[in-house]
Amino acid sequence: MVYDGNILKGKTAIVTGARRGIGKGIAINFAKVGADVVVCDNVIEDGKLEEVAKEIRDMKRASLSFKLDVTQKSAVNNMIKKVIAKFRKIDILVNCAGISLPGKSLLECDEPSWNIVIDVNLNGTFLCSQAVAKQMIKQKKGSIINIASDIGIKPIKNVGSYCVSKAGVIMFTQQLSMELGEYKIRVNAIAPGFIPTDINTPLWNSISKQKKVANGILIGRLGSTGDISNAAIFLASDNSSFVTGHTLVVNGGGPIVPPLA
Numbered sequence: 001m002v003y004d005g006n007i008l009k010g011k012t013a014i015v016t017g018a019r020r021g022i023g024k025g026i027a028i029n030f031a032k033v034g035a036d037v038v039v040c041d042n043v044i045e046d047g048k049l050e051e052v053a054k055e056i057r058d059m060k061r062a063s064l065s066f067k068l069d070v071t072q073k074s075a076v077n078n079m080i081k082k083v084i085a086k087f088r089k090i091d092i093l094v095n096c097a098g099i100s101l102p103g104k105s106l107l108e109c110d111e112p113s114w115n116i117v118i119d120v121n122l123n124g125t126f127l128c129s130q131a132v133a134k135q136m137i138k139q140k141k142g143s144i145i146n147i148a149s150d151i152g153i154k155p156i157k158n159v160g161s162y163c164v165s166k167a168g169v170i171m172f173t174q175q176l177s178m179e180l181g182e183y184k185i186r187v188n189a190i191a192p193g194f195i196p197t198d199i200n201t202p203l204w205n206s207i208s209k210q211k212k213v214a215n216g217i218l219i220g221r222l223g224s225t226g227d228i229s230n231a232a233i234f235l236a237s238d239n240s241s242f243v244t245g246h247t248l249v250v251n252g253g254g255p256i257v258p259p260l261a
Contacts, residue, residue: 007237009034012087014079016040016070016128017097019049021197022147025225026094026232031056031063033233035092038083040068042097062087070097070124073131080131089139092236093132095125095169096147106160114161121165122172129176129187136185144180145235146173146189147228150251153191166191170247177245186244188235193251195223218253 013030017023018039027037037056041049044067056063064086066079083090099120101113125146136142151159152166170189177187194213214222231250234240 006034011035011091013092014038015094023096029229031061036062040066071119094145100162117161122168137183142185144187148189148191150191189247191249
């Protein structure tokens with residue numbers, strides 16, 4: 001981390017999809033730079049989400065963990081009420097909950113598969129943002145950060161519903177930023193490239209595959225959850241106070257690489 005340890009001091013953040021991967025990385029690094037962090041995920045049975053919350057509390061930051069299905073409006077609203085009751089405010093929302101069903105073109109994609117990807121990735125972002133924005137409007141400030149993807153800008157084969165959902169997140173970000181600007185609420189997106197995490201371990205099970213992707217990236221290396229966390233910290237902090245409606249592509253400057261074979 002290159003940020004001052006107190007850049008988010010006094011801030012309260014919510015991170016969805018925080019059980020592992022990019023969401024976990026953002027939640028932990030927000031705490032490292034001073035934020036209290038609420039972590040949410042639809043899976044809690046394995047205890048990993050609570051482990052993230054405990055790691056945050058071990059840093060002397062406050063944390064709550066919630067089982068949350070972002071596609072259920074009542075569940076989202078209930079979570080927000082509990083967060084406000086505890087912290088009295090919400091300064092930052094990171095919409096990171098997402099799902100991908102690789103291996104299906106749009107022509108091959110069945111309706112249930114299409115619906116779940118759009119529901120989690122796009123509708124979930126909408127529901128969480130809508131609920132949090134109502135609180136941020138009262139505060140006259142806030143930062144909403146949506147995790148999109150660089151393949152929401154330039155598509156690749158066999159993940160059609162995911163590409164479309166992330167393109168929707170990018171336009172949603174622009175639209176919401178326009179609507180919330182008068183309330184001093186900023187809305188931005190991060191579009192990561194390929195980021196190896198425990199979620200996509202099968203894709204990275206050989207050095208040759210890692211080199212194939214790295215060779216297509218101008219920086220010459222794969223990205224990390226830390227790279228995405230640094231971008232999120234910037235967008236969450238006052239350092240980006242004049243940035244809204246923007247999608248920050250974090251992919252090493254590389255061309256969009258093809259799916260791994």
